[in-house]
Amino acid sequence: ESDEQYSKYLNAINDLLAAVDAAGLKAIFTVRMFHEAPRTEEYLKRISVRFKENTTLLAYDFFNEPLYFDSIKHTKEEVYKYTKIWTDIVKYNAPNHLTTVGLACQRELFVWDPNLVNVDFLSMHPYEYEPDQVRNELYWYHKYIKKPWIIGETGVPSNNDSIPYENQVLFARKILKQLVNCNGQGFSWWQYKDLDWGYYHQNYLGVVNRKGETR
DSSP: OOHHHHHHHHHHHHHHHHHHHHTTOOEEEEOOOOTTSHHHHHHHHHHHHHTTTOSSEEEEEEEEOHHHHOOSOOOHHHHHHHHHHHHHHHHHHOTTOEEEEEEOSGGGGGTSOTTTSOSSSEEEOOOOSSTTHHHHHHHHHHHHOOSOEEEOSOOOOOOSSSSOTHHHHHHHHHHHHHHHHTTOOOBOOSOSBOOOSSSHHHHTOOSBOTTSOOO
């Protein structure tokens, strides 16, 4: 909570954004907001003031997949009001930065309704658990979501053993085509590097393997 610790933390984020910029990329920075915890809103004020002129920072993601990680029972009305408060904080301190939330799937509309959250655009997270699931979900976004949206996460796993890497390439091409046809505004692959989270689907989504190599 000390100013010294905050300064170290913000300087570390600055180093991270410098690395992102050097790679020619833009960053969507995820924060985890709870209106019931005022410190999170104070944190958002501090970080948006510090990086208001940073052009590598594209947007703030207020909450990642609330379907799984929102531990407080909210109503649609509360989500509407709270996301407006958070967007107002960003727009007051950093008017050139955008706001978003990362939504896992359509089931979130019962509380985190895509058309009611007060953000500039939506970051959707479709995954291929059933054949052609992602293309179908993109069509749903196109038909029912009334604000700009991107694919904030997607991917299919491959360890080039039971499933060839070529499957990832074919999936990416297919989904990019559907994204354009459905008026999506952006595409992100999850994730950068393979890891060990215990399940095949989670472990091998990366474009770089655990040895740091990519094919």
